[in-house]
Amino acid sequence: xxxxxxxxxxGTATGEVLCLEAPISFWGGIxxxxxxxxxxxxxxxxxxxxxxxxxxxxxxxxxSSSAVLLELIYKGRAPRALVLSSRDAILPVGVLVARQMGxxxxxxxxxxxxxxxxxxxxxxxxxxxxxxxxx
Amino acid sequence: MRLxxxxxxxxxxxxxxxxxxxxxxxxxxAARLLGADSLVPVEGAHIDGCLYHGPSGTxxxxxxxxxxxxxxVPATTNVGALNLLKPDQSRLRGEARKMAYRLMVAHEKxxxxxxxxxxxxxxGARPRLGQQVAWGESNAVAFCNSVLGARTNRYGDFLDIAxxxxxRAPHYGLHVGSNRFADLVLDVSGLPDAIQASDVFAxxxxxxxxxxxxxxxxxxTGWRVAPDEDDLKAFCAAAAASGAVGLIHVVGVTxxxxxxxxxxxxxxxxxVVPVTTALLEQAARRLSRATGPGVDAVALGSPHFSEAxxxxxxxxxxxxxxxxxxxxxxxxxxxxxxxxxDKDRQxxxxxxxxxxxxxxxxxxxLPGQRGTLMTxxxxxxxxxxxxxxxxxxxxSLADCVASAQRGHVVQSGALWG
Numbered sequence: 035x036x037x038x039x040x041x042x043x044x045g046t047a048t049g050e051v052l053c054l055e056a057p058i059s060f061w062g063g064i065x066x067x068x069x070x071x072x073x074x075x076x077x078x079x080x081x082x083x084x085x086x087x088x089x090x091x092x093x094x095x096x097x098s099s100s101a102v103l104l105e106l107i108y109k110g111r112a113p114r115a116l117v118l119s120s121r122d123a124i125l126p127v128g129v130l131v132a133r134q135m136g137x138x139x140x141x142x143x144x145x146x147x148x149x150x151x152x153x154x155x156x157x158x159x160x161x162x163x164x165x166x167x168x169x
Numbered sequence: 170m171r172l173x174x175x176x177x178x179x180x181x182x183x184x185x186x187x188x189x190x191x192x193x194x195x196x197x198x199a200a201r202l203l204g205a206d207s208l209v210p211v212e213g214a215h216i217d218g219c220l221y222h223g224p225s226g227t228x229x230x231x232x233x234x235x236x237x238x239x240x241x242v243p244a245t246t247n248v249g250a251l252n253l254l255k256p257d258q259s260r261l262r263g264e265a266r267k268m269a270y271r272l273m274v275a276h277e278k279x280x281x282x283x284x285x286x287x288x289x290x291x292x293g294a295r296p297r298l299g300q301q302v303a304w305g306e307s308n309a310v311a312f313c314n315s316v317l318g319a320r321t322n323r324y325g326d327f328l329d330i331a332x333x334x335x336x337r338a339p340h341y342g343l344h345v346g347s348n349r350f351a352d353l354v355l356d357v358s359g360l361p362d363a364i365q366a367s368d369v370f371a372x373x374x375x376x377x378x379x380x381x382x383x384x385x386x387x388x389x390t391g392w393r394v395a396p397d398e399d400d401l402k403a404f405c406a407a408a409a410a411s412g413a414v415g416l417i418h419v420v421g422v423t424x425x426x427x428x429x430x431x432x433x434x435x436x437x438x439x440x441v442v443p444v445t446t447a448l449l450e451q452a453a454r455r456l457s458r459a460t461g462p463g464v465d466a467v468a469l470g471s472p473h474f475s476e477a478x479x480x481x482x483x484x485x486x487x488x489x490x491x492x493x494x495x496x497x498x499x500x501x502x503x504x505x506x507x508x509x510x511d512k513d514r515q516x517x518x519x520x521x522x523x524x525x526x527x528x529x530x531x532x533x534x535l536p537g538q539r540g541t542l543m544t545x546x547x548x549x550x551x552x553x554x555x556x557x558x559x560x561x562x563x564x565s566l567a568d569c570v571a572s573a574q575r576g577h578v579v580q581s582g583a584l585w586g
Binding site for chain 1 (some may be wrong): 200328
């Protein structure tokens with residue numbers, strides 16, 4: 035199965051899916067040190083987003099979230115890709131800055147109601163094509 | 170993307186400094202991914218990128234500054250990670266403290282006004298109705314759009330300084346008048362006066378509204394007990410912490426909502442939610458996660474406490490000292506006014522510790538990493554556990570004072586039966 039997502043920041047990635055099951059703010063919700071979800075009461079509390087294809091249902095809260103994402107990229111603890119359900123002005127800017135600083139980056143895609151589950155293997159091709167099974 | 174000749178010149182490196190080119194590239198790329206087809210001139214900015222999250226942000230700000238970037242419009246700074254008047258107050262040490270300080274300095278060197286406050290609108294930065302600006306800091310964005318009627322999107326770290334340097338922002342979202350209408354109505358008219366007049370009403374309603382609205386624009390109708398500016402501050406901060414709220418109309422109060430029809434743009438709402446006492450009680454309970462009766466510290470001032478709030482605190486305390494530390498987070502401009510009236514000393518004598526330039530949930534100031542933190546701020550309550558390890562207990566300012574004086578959680582009033 036494949037899906038076409040809208041590209042916010044282009045790139046490729048393969049990895050295991052982690053679906054966040056509640057809205058999150060990266061600042062105050064995910065540790066810039068450990069990459070773990072720190073928000074009290076969040077369904078994915080204490081899970082690490084590092085190296086995951088991270089599906090985010092809704093971004094809320096802090097405008098510092100771009101800084102947390104930049105720091106995760108700088109430290110090599112970022113997700114391999116972000117798939118957002120709604121357009122966001124904050125998070126992708128962390129990726130733009132990382133690329134400008136020469137620290138690499140990660141694909142950021144926009145896809146409403148993504149049909150994937152935590153633990154599945156997924157591949158992302160340039161141009162926003164998502165493939166289940168990582169093929 | 171429609172770019173002016175000047176903008177194309179800057180991007181090509183023929184005009185302005187390398188720092189300006191870097192900043193414009195960020196603004197243009199962000200505009201593309203947001204679906205904007207042009208840039209809009211902005212007349213002011215509030216910069217959220219001065220808070221230290223790790224070396225990366227400092228390295229970026231210093232790269233911009235070294236490349237000659239200077240702000241093109243008046244720009245205030247949000248909180249940093251250090252109280253510059255009392256650097257040891259934060260437990261950041263060694264390299265982290267140095268880098269946090271360098272980040273703040275880099276912003277000053279780029280020409281920002283060092284206001285170091287999350288309530289710039291109470292420190293003189295008050296853009297006019299309809300004025301285009303680029304603000305970061307979620308509570309400030311919501312206040313700027315809703316209460317002042319100026320126009321900004323929720324700008325994240327880096328894009329805010331890039332907009333300030335270029336004097337431009339992506340032309341989309343809340344910069345465009347036709348995108349500023351509500352499609353969700355929260356009707357609070359059925360709530361009894363006792364609830365509406367409660368000191369925590371604005372914050373709890375905000376916390377509820379953020380969850381109900383998500384990223385949508387909502388209009389609140391039926392708020393009979395006229396909120397003052399500190400109520401609106403608490404309301405906006407709560408809504409922007411629990412939701413992705415950038416604009417929230419209060420019918421009859423905020424400037425773009427003289428009546429419901431204006432707030433809706435003449436179009437019937439998609440959803441109307443009658444807000445009940447039960448819904449608000451639920452929202453209030455979500456803000457209190459502490460389980461035991463004890464209180465280890467009280468935190469006030471997210472967003473930064475105003476002079477009026479300090480006065481109320483002083484009145485409520487009636488000279489009875491606090492058994493646990495009470496942290497009052499505020500801007501230097503407010504502390505200076507307290508000092509002029511000798512109120513700072515009176516508060517310190519009760520057991521208040523002032524925190525300027527920063528606050529207790531963004532940098533390690535609270536002793537240890539667990540305990541119960543009493544607060545009247547929905548925003549502190551929202552972030553306390555994740556950022557400090559403390560479990561929040563939420564209540565009115567009077568509850569906070571009583572809790573600090575007795576050393577255990579006191580929650581009184583309408584929303585707690």
